[in-house]
Amino acid sequence: MERLHLDVNGIVQGVGFRPYIAVIARRNKLTGFVYNDENGVTIEVQGPVASIQNFIQSMYDEKPPLARIDTVKEIKMEIDPEEREFLIISSQENGDMTTLIAPDTAPCAACLQEMADVTNRRYAYPFINCTHCGPRYTLIQKVPYDRKYTSMGVFPMCTPCEEEYTDEMNRRYHAEPTCCEDCGPHYSLVGEEERFETYGKERDRYIIAAIRERLRNGEIGAIKGIGGYHLVCDATNEEAVQRLRALKHRPHKPLALMAGSMELVERLCYVSEAEKEVLLTPARPIVLLRQKENNGIAPSVAFTNENMGIMMPYSPFHAMLLEADDLVVMTSANRHNEPLIYSEDEALAYLGAMSDFIVINNREIVAPLDDSLSRVVNDKNLLLRRSRGYVPMPIPMAESAELSILAAGSDLKNTFALVKKKDVFVGPHIGDLENEKTFSHFLKNLERMKSLFTVEPQALVCDLHPNYRSSIWARKEAQEKELPLIEVQHHHAHIAAVVAEHHLTGPVMGIALDGTGYGTDGTVWGGEILRVDGADCTRIAHLEYAPLPGGEAAVKEPWRQALWYLRTIYGQEIPAVFEKWMETLPKNWQMLDQIMANPAFTMPQTSSMGRLFDAVGSLLGLGNIHHFESEISMALESLASDVAGEVLPYSIRKGEECIEISFIPTIKAICNGIIEGRDSAFLAASFHETVCHAFMEVAIAEATREKIEHIALGGGVFQNKKILQGCISRESNQSVYYNHEVPPNDGGLSLGQAYIGKMILTKGGK
Numbered sequence: 001m002e003r004l005h006l007d008v009n010g011i012v013q014g015v016g017f018r019p020y021i022a023v024i025a026r027r028n029k030l031t032g033f034v035y036n037d038e039n040g041v042t043i044e045v046q047g048p049v050a051s052i053q054n055f056i057q058s059m060y061d062e063k064p065p066l067a068r069i070d071t072v073k074e075i076k077m078e079i080d081p082e083e084r085e086f087l088i089i090s091s092q093e094n095g096d097m098t099t100l101i102a103p104d105t106a107p108c109a110a111c112l113q114e115m116a117d118v119t120n121r122r123y124a125y126p127f128i129n130c131t132h133c134g135p136r137y138t139l140i141q142k143v144p145y146d147r148k149y150t151s152m153g154v155f156p157m158c159t160p161c162e163e164e165y166t167d168e169m170n171r172r173y174h175a176e177p178t179c180c181e182d183c184g185p186h187y188s189l190v191g192e193e194e195r196f197e198t199y200g201k202e203r204d205r206y207i208i209a210a211i212r213e214r215l216r217n218g219e220i221g222a223i224k225g226i227g228g229y230h231l232v233c234d235a236t237n238e239e240a241v242q243r244l245r246a247l248k249h250r251p252h253k254p255l256a257l258m259a260g261s262m263e264l265v266e267r268l269c270y271v272s273e274a275e276k277e278v279l280l281t282p283a284r285p286i287v288l289l290r291q292k293e294n295n296g297i298a299p300s301v302a303f304t305n306e307n308m309g310i311m312m313p314y315s316p317f318h319a320m321l322l323e324a325d326d327l328v329v330m331t332s333a334n335r336h337n338e339p340l341i342y343s344e345d346e347a348l349a350y351l352g353a354m355s356d357f358i359v360i361n362n363r364e365i366v367a368p369l370d371d372s373l374s375r376v377v378n379d380k381n382l383l384l385r386r387s388r389g390y391v392p393m394p395i396p397m398a399e400s401a402e403l404s405i406l407a408a409g410s411d412l413k414n415t416f417a418l419v420k421k422k423d424v425f426v427g428p429h430i431g432d433l434e435n436e437k438t439f440s441h442f443l444k445n446l447e448r449m450k451s452l453f454t455v456e457p458q459a460l461v462c463d464l465h466p467n468y469r470s471s472i473w474a475r476k477e478a479q480e481k482e483l484p485l486i487e488v489q490h491h492h493a494h495i496a497a498v499v500a501e502h503h504l505t506g507p508v509m510g511i512a513l514d515g516t517g518y519g520t521d522g523t524v525w526g527g528e529i530l531r532v533d534g535a536d537c538t539r540i541a542h543l544e545y546a547p548l549p550g551g552e553a554a555v556k557e558p559w560r561q562a563l564w565y566l567r568t569i570y571g572q573e574i575p576a577v578f579e580k581w582m583e584t585l586p587k588n589w590q591m592l593d594q595i596m597a598n599p600a601f602t603m604p605q606t607s608s609m610g611r612l613f614d615a616v617g618s619l620l621g622l623g624n625i626h627h628f629e630s631e632i633s634m635a636l637e638s639l640a641s642d643v644a645g646e647v648l649p650y651s652i653r654k655g656e657e658c659i660e661i662s663f664i665p666t667i668k669a670i671c672n673g674i675i676e677g678r679d680s681a682f683l684a685a686s687f688h689e690t691v692c693h694a695f696m697e698v699a700i701a702e703a704t705r706e707k708i709e710h711i712a713l714g715g716g717v718f719q720n721k722k723i724l725q726g727c728i729s730r731e732s733n734q735s736v737y738y739n740h741e742v743p744p745n746d747g748g749l750s751l752g753q754a755y756i757g758k759m760i761l762t763k764g765g766k
């Protein structure tokens with residue numbers, strides 16, 4: 001006989017944790033109790049030692065799908081000879097709520113089965129959910145997580161729903177969004193309301209049939225989802241896709257798709273087992289997949305991009321809307337460069353202009369979430385955008401922080417992060433903080449996360465950039481609230497994000513390959529080897545500086561830097577082969593050319609790898625001007641994929657302070673290849689291989705010299721599968737790490753900032 005007290009920490013509330021504990025305790029003939037408290041779940045079990053061991057094993061093996069056990073603390077207790085049964089004790093609202101809120105997840109198999117069963121009372125009901133599935137974060141107004149504090153609070157449960165909700169052995173026990181078509185929300189087609197009256201309980205079915213008909217006819221729908229509205233059209237109808245692009249004012253950037261079945265995805269794209277698994281995780285991110293030829297998808301969905309973003313249905317409504325062979329464009333509905341539209345007011349105000357019909361429902365979205373985006377590399381999921389399905393799950397750090405910290409993130413692909421003890425709550429994808437609207441979206445989301453997890457920041461961290469909106473705000477906030485502020489170099493934070501996620505200890509040699517980040521010398525960094533040891537960072541090596549002719553304009557127009565490379569290599573004698581390329585340049589190119597020739601003209605300097613990719617892409621004829629971010633480097637990756645290249649020449653020079661890695665010899669070799677008429681795919685692949693080779697060579701040598709065991713890869717360029725694979729496949733005595741839980745791009749920056757903040761504050765100052 002033994003009695004054990006267990007404190008279980010993690011995502012253990014609102015996910016059916018207590019009933020399953022009761023089931024396995026009773027199965028093992030144990031007595032005791034289970035209840036929720038502010039730190040998670042407390043359990044006491046009493047019985048034979050072997051039975052308790054079985055119970056603990058089952059607790060891990062059979063946990064509910066949405067539950068996550070982070071830590072279990074065991075304490076031996078006195079036997080209670082009077083105890084006869086195992087009880088679920090109802091919880092009280094009290095104390096400091098650090099309980100974790102589950103993310104929004106796709107319908108579980110049991111719910112889908114009920115929805116398809118004509119005899120079930122939730123047959124074809126598009127809001128079906130249970131303890132193991134359904135929306136969470138998007139409908140919670142405040143904690144504790146209780147129906148009255150969610151947008152389901154306005155729907156009183158009918159008797160049968162109430163019975164399920166209060167039966168501790170039921171799958172819907174305390175599933176706060178429990179509802180049915182008698183008591184729950186419904187869909188409606190804007191402008192056709194009167195007609196629904198006559199359809200009574202079947203109106204959701206009628207609406208779905210009506211939408212299907214309209215999509216078949218090439219119409220564009222604005223449809224309310226879990227985290228916001230989507231624009232939807234038939235993805236095999238070229239005319240419809242073109243119209244959608246025109247209405248959304250998004251002429252170039254690839255559009256995300258939703259497919260009705262895995263069989264369909266397999267017909268359209270190459271899908272590995274690991275990719276299937278990610279497509280079907282409860283989080284249901286968009287997954288980047290390689291297209292098959294002639295797959296019937298309208299050309300305007302992704303143009304020449306060989307990768308396609310596809311997701312599987314993730315709400316009961318999607319599951320009903322799409323039959324197995326259906327493929328639709330499902331792109332978030334937002335106005336140009338503004339956040340996702342999610343409120344009914346905004347939907348009615350703006351979506352009429354972007355669509356032929358609008359589908360709303362009366363379950364309010366409290367907090368919007370964009371679709372997450374993933375890519376599978378070496379059978380592992382790599383998040384490129386972390387939002388729906390993942391937020392607000394915290395990322396655990398190795399050690400607890402003494403102070404609560406707010407990290408403001410980057411101005412591009414912004415996320416913020418809040419540190420509370422050992423948890424880092426990385427907020428949802430906010431987007432680029434380029435206008436007031438996105439910035440107020442940032443502030444609103446921040447306030448929400450602060451109150452949901454009761455975090456009041458005692459210190460702030462921001463990027464070193466003098467002009468980032470997020471940094472300017474953080475500086476002001478710190479001053480007003482008299483809080484310490486820590487400014488962190490951009491690429492230090494990228495590497496720290498890897499260190500934080502993998503709980504690495506000791507120094508790491510970090511390779512940061514990135515677009516843009518403000519450097520400590522005032523230049524624009526982005527091709528760096530950094531020795532990072534917690535809060536300390538030393539620049540070991542960098543990509544040789546090249547100018548940004550015309551400043552910011554050079555980021556949008558890679559031909560500018562490409563032309564500089566040509567002039568640097570050939571002077572006035574540019575080979576005739578490039579005349580054709582020069583003819584594709586904007587009319588005023590000679591003007592820039594003349595200005596560049598003037599030594600008195602100063603240009604901002606950069607060591608950005610992103611810019612080098614763009615310049616090489618431009619020279620290989622992939623475009624001179626970006627229509628959207630990373631367009632040309634993505635095209636370069638597409639061109640190179642599956643092609644074996646060779647390592648081209650590059651040079652490594654020991655500078656005064658740092659090693660400089662120059663790719664001018666590489667570009668020269670590529671130009672020679674162009675002159676010799678070599679295949680551009682081979683040249684693109686060779687460029688990729690050379691970059692990996694050069695950076696890994698230096699990183700490995702420096703790590704070995706300093707007896708450093710870890711190499712960490714961070715920055716937006718590691719979204720490039722060929723670069724990531726090229727670096728991790730390189731043999732070395734060091735272990736190589738990169739981010740999985742947060743994006744390698746600026747979406748993961750706040751995690752790195754949070755970690756550095758914690759390290760500095762724990763040490764008690766820099």
Ligand code: ZN
Nearest residue numbers: 108111130133
């Ligand atoms: Zn379910």
Ligand code: ZN
Nearest residue numbers: 158161180183
């Ligand atoms: Zn009901």
Ligand code: FE
Nearest residue numbers: 514516716746
């Ligand atoms: Fe970055």
